[in-house]
Every structure is written in C-alpha cells, then in structure tokens.
Amino acid sequence: MEIRPATAENLPGVVASSAALFAEDAANRDSLRNASWPATHGAQWCADLLADPQALVLVAAVEGEVAGHLVGMFAEPSDMWTGSKAELVSMYVRVDLRGQGVGGRLVDAFVEWAKGRGTARMHVTAYAENAAALRLYESRGFAPKSVTLAVDL
Numbered sequence: 152m153e154i155r156p157a158t159a160e161n162l163p164g165v166v167a168s169s170a171a172l173f174a175e176d177a178a179n180r181d182s183l184r185n186a187s188w189p190a191t192h193g194a195q196w197c198a199d200l201l202a203d204p205q206a207l208v209l210v211a212a213v214e215g216e217v218a219g220h221l222v223g224m225f226a227e228p229s230d231m232w233t234g235s236k237a238e239l240v241s242m243y244v245r246v247d248l249r250g251q252g253v254g255g256r257l258v259d260a261f262v263e264w265a266k267g268r269g270t271a272r273m274h275v276t277a278y279a280e281n282a283a284a285l286r287l288y289e290s291r292g293f294a295p296k297s298v299t300l301a302v303d304l
Contacts (some may be wrong), residue, residue, distance in 0.1 A: 152154050152211060152212070152213055152218070152248070152251075152256075153211070153212045153213075154209055154210075154211055154212075154253075154256045154257060154260050155209065155210060155212065156207070156208065156209060156210075157201060157208040157209060157210045157220070158201075159201060160252075161212075161217055162197055162198060162201065163217075163221075164210065164216060165197045165201075165210060165217060165220050165279070166189070166193045166194050166197050167212075167217065167245045168217055168218075168219060168220040168245075169189060169196075169197060169243065170189035170190070170193055171194055171243055171245075172241060172242070172243035173186075173188065173189045173218075174186070174189075175243075176207025176243075176277075176278060176281065177278075180278045180280055181255075181278070181283075182303055183303070185266070185299070190260060193304060200222060201290065203224075205220065205224060205225045205226070206222065206223065206224055206225075206226070207223035207224075207261060207264050208220065208221075208222055208223075209221040209222075209223075209257055209260055209261070210243060211248070211253050211256070211257060213248070215237070218244070218245045218248055218253070219242070219243055219245055219248065219253055219254070219257065220241070220242065220243055220257075221241065221242040221257040221258070221260070221261055221302060222239075222240040222241040222242070223238065223239050223240060223261045223264060223265065224237065224238045224240055225237050225265070225268050225270065226238070227273070228271075233268050233271075233293035234270075234271025235268065235269060235271050235272075235273060236270065236271065236272050236273070236274065237265035237268065237270040237272075237273045237274075237275070238273070238274050238275065239258070239261055239273065239288075241258075241273035242254065242257055245256070249283075254284075254287050255290070255291070256292055257285060258287060258288065258291050259291065261273075262291060262292075268274065268281055272292070274293070274296070275288050276299075
C-alpha cells in the first residue's frame with residue numbers, strides 16, 4: 152500500500168473512488184444529493200482539483216491501482232477568517248482494505264500537509280451515521296466545534 156499525491160494518470164481511479172464514496176455515503180445518507188452527480192461532474196471536479204495549488208489529492212495505491220483517495224483544500228486567512236484553514240473534503244477506502252489502517256494513513260498525510268502549510272485549523276464534515284469515520288477523525292485529534300442539524304421537509 153502506497154499513500155502518495157495523485158497524478159493525471161490516476162484521474163480515472165480518483166473519479167471511481169469519489170463516485171464510490173458518493174454512492175455509499177452522501178447519496179445514501181442525504182435525500183437531497185443528486186446520485187448521478189459523479190457520472191456527470193466527477194471527472195471535471197477531480198481534474199480541477201489536480202490543477203488547483205490549494206488542493207491536496209492523495210491516492211492509496213495497491214499495485215499501481217487506486218484503492219482509495221483523500222481530497223483536502225487549503226484556504227488562506229481572509230477578511231472573514233483570521234487564520235488559515237484546511238478542510239478534509241473527501242475520503243474513501245475500498246471496502247476490502249478497511250480496518251487495515253489505510254484511512255488513518257491518508258488522514259495522517261493530510262494533517263502533515265496542512266501543518267506544512269501553516270494551517271491554523273483543520274476541519275472535516277462527516278455524516279452522524281458514519282461512526283467509523285467519526286472515530287477515525289477523533290483518533291487524529293479532530294473534535295466537534297459545531298453541529299449541523301437538518302430536517303427534510
């Protein structure tokens with residue numbers, strides 16, 4: 152298992168990994184998510200991320216194939232935010248590799264990247280039903296700062 156920055160050659164694998172995350176997590180847990188979004192927009196979104204100097208796109212590769220990914224975004228301080236922020240936007244590990252520390256290694260690489268950029272705060276959003284993800288993030292020092300409550304009408 153190798154954790155490394157994604158390259159253009161990895162684009163199809165990153166798109167597939169992102170689509171798998173979307174199908175398992177967002178589209179399954181949020182009735183307002185468009186389940187066909189990855190098929191329509193995923194390739195362009197991933198290509199744009201690879202070209203964005205404020206983005207981190209990591210792959211977990213097994214024998215050269217993408218078996219998972221992590222997307223992070225960095226934001227400089229602004230008029231609204233007095234410190235820089237790094238957001239863990241998206242992470243997925245193939246089902247057969249879960250429980251082997253791959254997600255932890257991806258998060259650790261994100262944390263090192265964020266620290267290396269001088270980030271004042273890192274944050275991640277996860278669905279409340281995704282207990283495994285919440286445990287992983289908490290094990291890496293992430294703690295609740297706010298809570299989003301929602302009701303579907």
